[in-house]
Amino acid sequence: MILTHRSGKTTRLHGCLRREICQAIDERATNMGPPTRRQLALDGCWLIACLAASAAWCLSASARLSATFDEPVYLASGLEAWRTGSHARLMHMGTMPLPIDLATLPPYVWERWHGVELDPVADIERILPWARAGTLVFWSILLVYGWLAARQLAGPWGGRLAAAWLACEPNLLAHASLATTDIAVSACLLALVYHFRHGRDRTWFWRVALPACWFAAAVLAKASGMVFGPLCLLAIEVERLLRAGALTAPPAGGHSQSAAARWRLLGSSLWEQLRPFWRDLKQLLAIGFVLVFVYCGCDWQPQPSFVEWAHELPQSPQKTAMVWVAEHLCVFSNAGEGLVRQIKHNMKGHHGAFLLGHVHPKAVWYYFPLALSIKLTLALLAAPLVVLLARRRALANWALAAAAALLLFSVNCRVQIGIRLVLPLVVLLIVGLSAALVKAARTAHPAWRRGLAGAWAAGAILWAAMSAGSVWPHGLCYVNELWGGPANGYLLLSDSNYDWGQGVKELDGWRKSRGLAQLDVWYFGTDPAIGNPPLRHLPLHVLPLDRPADVLAFVESDYLAVGTTLLYGTTTREAAANQAKAVEFLRAQQPVARTTTFLIYDLSNRTAGAAGAGHRQAHAPSGSRQ
Numbered sequence: 001m002i003l004t005h006r007s008g009k010t011t012r013l014h015g016c017l018r019r020e021i022c023q024a025i026d027e028r029a030t031n032m033g034p035p036t037r038r039q040l041a042l043d044g045c046w047l048i049a050c051l052a053a054s055a056a057w058c059l060s061a062s063a064r065l066s067a068t069f070d071e072p073v074y075l076a077s078g079l080e081a082w083r084t085g086s087h088a089r090l091m092h093m094g095t096m097p098l099p100i101d102l103a104t105l106p107p108y109v110w111e112r113w114h115g116v117e118l119d120p121v122a123d124i125e126r127i128l129p130w131a132r133a134g135t136l137v138f139w140s141i142l143l144v145y146g147w148l149a150a151r152q153l154a155g156p157w158g159g160r161l162a163a164a165w166l167a168c169e170p171n172l173l174a175h176a177s178l179a180t181t182d183i184a185v186s187a188c189l190l191a192l193v194y195h196f197r198h199g200r201d202r203t204w205f206w207r208v209a210l211p212a213c214w215f216a217a218a219v220l221a222k223a224s225g226m227v228f229g230p231l232c233l234l235a236i237e238v239e240r241l242l243r244a245g246a247l248t249a250p251p252a253g254g255h256s257q258s259a260a261a262r263w264r265l266l267g268s269s270l271w272e273q274l275r276p277f278w279r280d281l282k283q284l285l286a287i288g289f290v291l292v293f294v295y296c297g298c299d300w301q302p303q304p305s306f307v308e309w310a311h312e313l314p315q316s317p318q319k320t321a322m323v324w325v326a327e328h329l330c331v332f333s334n335a336g337e338g339l340v341r342q343i344k345h346n347m348k349g350h351h352g353a354f355l356l357g358h359v360h361p362k363a364v365w366y367y368f369p370l371a372l373s374i375k376l377t378l379a380l381l382a383a384p385l386v387v388l389l390a391r392r393r394a395l396a397n398w399a400l401a402a403a404a405a406l407l408l409f410s411v412n413c414r415v416q417i418g419i420r421l422v423l424p425l426v427v428l429l430i431v432g433l434s435a436a437l438v439k440a441a442r443t444a445h446p447a448w449r450r451g452l453a454g455a456w457a458a459g460a461i462l463w464a465a466m467s468a469g470s471v472w473p474h475g476l477c478y479v480n481e482l483w484g485g486p487a488n489g490y491l492l493l494s495d496s497n498y499d500w501g502q503g504v505k506e507l508d509g510w511r512k513s514r515g516l517a518q519l520d521v522w523y524f525g526t527d528p529a530i531g532n533p534p535l536r537h538l539p540l541h542v543l544p545l546d547r548p549a550d551v552l553a554f555v556e557s558d559y560l561a562v563g564t565t566l567l568y569g570t571t572t573r574e575a576a577a578n579q580a581k582a583v584e585f586l587r588a589q590q591p592v593a594r595t596t597t598f599l600i601y602d603l604s605n606r607t608a609g610a611a612g613a614g615h616r617q618a619h620a621p622s623g624s625r626q
Helices: 008-030 037-062 071-084 088-093 098-114 124-154 156-168 170-176 182-198 204-221 225-244 259-273 275-296 304-311 317-328 335-348 367-375 378-395 398-410 419-443 447-471 504-514 548-554 576-587 609-619
Strands: 353-355 358-360 519-522 535-537 559-563 598-602
Touching (some): 037 124, 037 156, 071 088, 071 098, 071 124, 088 335, 098 124, 098 204, 124 156, 124 170, 124 419, 156 170, 156 419, 182 204, 182 419, 204 225, 225 275, 225 398, 225 419, 275 335, 304 317, 353 367, 398 419, 504 519, 504 535, 504 598
Antiparallel strands (some): 559 598
C-alpha cells in the first residue's frame, strides 16, 4: 500500500524525505567549513590574476576606442557636478550620478591641484582615459562578489569558476572599458543580492541595513536598480522558501474541492510565508531611498516643467492653487526627478527597436531574449542544457532564480537599444551556472555526467577567453558564431550592441592610411573629434533632402563614411524622413571599404551639377554634431 503512493500523507512524506535528502547532499557539497590559509591564498591569487588580465584587456581596448554616444555628456555633467555641487543636469537627463561622479573625480582632482579648468570638449582625449579607468572600481567589485556568491552556492571552485568566467565574458569586458553606468549597476546589484541572501537568517544589520546600502548604490548607479533590486530579492526569497520546504501546497479538502480553491489556498500560504520578507523589504527600500535622496542632494529651486504645466491648466480655482504650489515648491532638483524621468522613458519607449535587419516602430517583447541569444557566447547559452543533462537539480539556486526573474521582466522593457540594459541578468546567469556546473561535476551520477559538467566548465572559460581575444578591442561588436560572428553583426543589431559611436579613431586611421586630405562622415555619436578637420561631419538626417540622390549635393570629398547604426538602426520621428532618403540612396551603393563600425563609399564619380553645388554651398554644415 505504501509503495503504490495512493495515500496523500504518504505522498507528502515521500516528497519531504526527498527534499531533505537532496538538501543534505547540497549542504555537504557546499559546506566546506572555514577556508584554510592555503585556500585563501589560492583564491586571492586567482582573483588578482582575473582582475589583472581583464583590466589589461579593458585599458588596452579603451585606448583604441573613441568616445561612445553617452560618454561626452557624462563627462561634462560630472565635472559640472563636482564644480557646483549640483546634480541637476544629470537629474534632468534621468541619469543617476554615482558612477559618473567616480569617473570624473580624477580629472576634477587634477583641476584643483593645477588650478586649471578642463574643457570636457577640447580636453576629452585627456579626460576620457581617467574616466574609463574609474569603471574598473566597479569591475573589481563585480568580480569579488561574483566569486563570493558562487562560492556560497558551490564551494571554492564555484567561486573560482565564476570569477574567471565573468573576467572573460566579452560583453562585460566591452562595457568595463567605458565610462558608463552599466557595469556599475551590475556590480551593485550583485552585491545587494549576495548580502541579502547571506544575511537572511541573521540580525537586522545583516538582513536589512547592509543590503539597504547596496540597494542605494544600485539605484545611484542606474535608475533600473530600483526595479531590478526588489525583483531579484523576491525571486531569491521564493527560492529560499522552496528549498526549505516552506512553500508546499495545502492538503486537499476532499474530492469536492476545486482546483481554483486549491490555488487560492496556495496563494494564501505563499503570502503568509512571505510576510517577514515584505516587512524587511519595506525597511530596506525606505533606508535605500533616503540614502539616494541624500546623496543626490537638492538645489532648492522650483521645477520649470511643473510651473509650465500648471500655467497651461484651464482657468479655475484649482489652477490658481496649482500655480502657487508649482512656483513655491522649491524641492528640485532631486533624485525623484531623475527616477521619474527614467520611468517615463521606459513607458514611452525609445524610437522602436532594430532587430534582425528590421526596424520595428514600437518595442517588441522578444527583443532582449533574442538579442541575448545573438550576443552571448555559445558556451554560456548551452551551459543550462549541459547541467540539465548532467544533474538538473543543480540548476536550483538563487542566482539563476534572480536571472530568470530579470529575463521574464525584460519582455516588458520598452527601451531596446542594447543588452547593456540587462547586464545584471548576464552577471547573475554566469554566477548561477558556474555554481550549477561545479555541483554537477561533483555530485552527478554516473561518472560520465560528472566529466561532462567539469569539461564544459573548463571549456566555457576557454571559449569566452578566445572570444574576447578575437573581438578585441571592439567588444561591443561581439556576435556569437551561431549568428555569423562580429563581421556582419550590424545587420542584426545596432546602437550599443554594435556601433555606439566608438569607431572614430579607427576611421581616422583608415583615412591616414589612404592619405586622404578630407573625409566626409555621417556619424552616430557625440565624439567632438568628428568635427575636427580633416574629418567633416555630414549630418544627413537633418539636412534638407528632397530625394535620395540629393545626398550627392552635400558631399565634398571623394569618400563618405557612414556609421552602421545610421544605415541599419532606428531613428527619431523628426529625422525619419531625411534619414530614410539617405539610407535608400546609400543602400543602393556598394561600399568600397569598411572599418569595424563604418561603411565607406567612393563617390568620386558623382555628377552633382551646378545647381547641386549651389544647393550644397547654401546648406553645408559647419562642424555640427548629432
